[in-house]
Amino acid sequence: MTQNDVSSRLDAPAAAESSRMSGKQRLILILLLTASFTLAVDFSILNVALPRIGAEVGFSLEHLQWIATAFALCAAGFTLFFGRVADIFGRKRLFISGMVLLGVGSLAGGLATEPVTLLIARIAQGLATAAVTPAALSLLTTSFPEGKLRDKALGLNGSLMAAGFTAGAILGGLLTDLLSWRWAFFINVPVALFVIIFAPKALTEAAKKTGTKLDLPGAITVTLALLLLVFGLTTAGASGWGDFYAWGPLAAGAVLLLVFYFIERRTTNALVPVIILKRNNISWGNIAGLLAFATETSLVFVLTLYLQEVLGYTPLGAGLSFAVLGLGTVLGGILAPRIIGKIGSKNTIIVGMTVQAAATASLLLIGTNPSSIVIILISTFIGGVANLAAIVGFMVTATTGLPNEEQGLATGLTTMSQQVGITMGIPVMSTIITAAVAVHGSHTADNVLSGVLSAIGINALLCIATALLIGLFLRKPKTAQL
Incomplete structure (x- = not known):
């Protein structure tokens, strides 16, 4: 082998790193991001409409939570299972089937006139989320090689998913006030049709692993x-x-x-080979992701309570207040690949969670004065940028070093971390606030504020603890040997 041959091989990875997305890759990205964003919106789009849904469909007040719980149970409970199903039976097939289920379930939910039908529709949406999210992520990671292109794709995916949680609250309020809560379901139908029409020709995948049983x-x-x-x-x-x-x-x-x-x-x-769980970047990457999602989504809950109970905002007004958080997450997703390219995914998680901790700690300055909204807007914007950088760092870390045939498993684990983190954070913060209010003996604005500040302090400590844990225990992942 000549010296020129050696040089060309050494330069090949660098050339691949700097290559741009092809037209087909852009179409794939649009389809996958559209699906991911829609599913993220579904997490929060019905929250502000729950009282009105209960009145029109016939849910008692104590059973309203099941509209959200039915979705969360299926979205988190089945995600690891579907992630492995994607590896064995085909990601493309599972992705399209999940979008069909989303469309049918959303149509049924929009037409529901009694509780059982609505709950079945929410279960269908949750199962669709559990199927589509890991399938879409594994299609994304296998469509883009490790390096700049994958980092960019994961950054866009992370920013739109995080923005979807915020957009869901705003969109749900607007649709409920201007049209009907039923449009929170109906809006998914044309999106599902768009993906179902274009996905069969646009999406491709390598041959499935043969001889593997579930x-x-x-x-x-x-x-x-x-x-x-x-x-x-x-x-x-x-x-x-x-x-x-x-x-x-x-x-x-x-x-x-x-x-x-x-x-x-x-x-x-x-389903999850123990040897994979023993990989340092898989285990610690997912721990970082779980805590990143738990802290930021629970902070939104804490601040929503503060805005309504202390400052007197309406649900829609509180939702609109988080628009800057949505902008911050989008910016964080765009900047994250560049940051990862300069300092690596591990340091991106550390820096992101440290900045998020500082931004969250600044919220300890809020009070009963309406001007506190300025602190919230600045803090949530900075925290949103930092949180998304950390999330993209976690996605890159936890999907690196595995061959294509195991990407469904990897993305199933990351999706599970995401769903469980989202579900876990709110009860923890709610308990802190409830305990603080109980100590003072009455549910006044001042007592709620005391509970909110306690929850904010714990949230900031969790962020800095995450940064410390990753700094101490996460090792640089090795590139997959394909």
């Missing part, structure tokens, strides 16, 4: 474990941690996760 015992065990954990967390948020239906399912879920671990150690075609 680990049914593992799939059943981990799905039940996640369902119990999410149910326990949502119950704790509504009824408190002392409720048996909060700590009971949490304890049972923890036991099932332990059972799942031993099943995976003894299974040839494991």
Whole structure:
């Protein structure tokens, strides 16, 4: 081999790194991002409309939470299962099937006239989210090679998903006030049709792994474990941690996760091979992602309570106040690939969570004065940029070093971390606020403010703890040997 041949091979990765997206890659990105953004919107689009939905469809006040819980249970509980199904049976097929389910479920929800139909529709949307999200992520990671192109794609995906959570609250308020809450369902139908029409020709994937069977015992065990954990967390948020239906399912879920671990150690075609969980970047990357999602989404809950209970904002006004957070997340997703290119994914997580901690800590300056909204707008914008940079760093870290045939598993794990983080943070912050209010004995604006400040302080400490843990324990991931 000549010296020129050696030089050309050494230069090849650099050339690939600097290459631009092809037209087909852009179309793939549009389809996948459209689906991911829509699913992110579905998490929060109905929240401000719940009282009106209850009145029109026939939900009692104590059962309203099931409109959100039914969705969250399925979205988090089945995501790891569907992530592996995507690897074995085909990501493209699962992605399109999930979008069909989303369209049908959304149409049924918009037409619902009684509670059972509405809950079935929300279950369908949750299952669609559990199927489409890891399938879309694995299609994205396998369509773009490790390096600048994948970092850019993951950055855009992360920014739009995070913006979707914020946009959902704003869009839900606007649709409910101007049209009807039913349009929060109907809006998904044309999006699903768009993706279903163009995806079959645009999306491609490598040949599926042959001879691999689905680990049914593992799939059943981990799905039940996640369902119990999410149910326990949502119950704790509504009824408190002392409720048996909060700590009971949490304890049972923890036991099932332990059972799942031993099943995976003894299974040839494991749903989650233990050797993958032992990879430093997979385990610590997902821990970082779980905490990044838990802190920022729960902070939105805390500030929503503050804006309405202390400053007297309407639900729509509170939702609109988070528009700057949405802008910050979009900017963070755009900047993250450049930051990762300069300092690496590990340092991006550390810097992102440290800046987020500082931005969150600045919220300790808010009070009963309406001018506090200025602090919130500045802090949430900076925190949104930092949080998204950390999230993209986590996505890059936790999907690096695995071959294409295991990307569904990797993205299933990252999606599970995301869903559980979103579900976990709110009950924890709610408990802190409730405990602080209970100490003062009455539900006044000043007492709510005291609880909010306590929750903000804990939130900031969790952010800095995440940065420290990643700094101490995360090692640089190795590139996949394909």
